[in-house]
Amino acid sequence: MEYLKTIRLPDICEGVHPVVEDETDADPFNIDHSKLETKKKPSSQLMSYASEIRLIKSWLRPSLEELEERKVFIGNKKHRLTLIFDVDQTLVYSSLCGNQLSTTMRPYAQQLIKRLSSCFEILLFSAGEEAYVAQVLNILDPERQYISKALSRKHCICIDTQYYVKDLRVIADRDLREMLIVDDNIFSFSFQLDNGILITPFTGDSNDEELSFLSTYLIELSNESEPVKANREKMSLVASSIYSS
Ligand SMILES: [Mg+2]
16 A cells, blocks of 8 residues: 655644753653744645545445444443554564564654553554554553554455555444544545545654644643644545635
């Protein structure tokens, strides 16, 4: 599957941009909000998604039977909001070195999950196979303290034999209005664009800092009474101008 170019979070979450004054300020979450700069939304980048959204609009929605086959229950709800993380190129980068799979964790991934687990229920949802996702879960949260459940390819809806869509309606015991999904691929949340937060793909760069921006954005959303609606407004992914074009 081709990965789309995505928008940097600092550009979409109303431009929050931490200014790190010196090298010793290494904690990405210790952000002094008085030092935040504001950047304008790059409307041309947002509009670049128009063709992807047109393609999504052309797809038939999965039938109730298809959703039923993939249905999953999470169980006891730990928080009002459920935050779902994609795995590959969102939290980790995996590549084959000979026959050996090498997995690199995205900078701040574990800190982010730990921090957000105080205000969100956290799930993983990957288009990868179940065994692989279990392996990554063991790396990210070995003690199973922060991540409630990991969903895999068997829970995805496959479109045109190449697009694995994570239709959030398969999560039977959660409300769509209380779920957000972070993914580097817009097709992953094709059927719930309002719930999606696009993140720049991680390809192993040890200086990547997207997750620190994501932390700020998500904590803001967790304080919203209607977080999905707030996300829709901030992401502008489903702006009427795009949908109607
Ligand atoms: Mg991904």
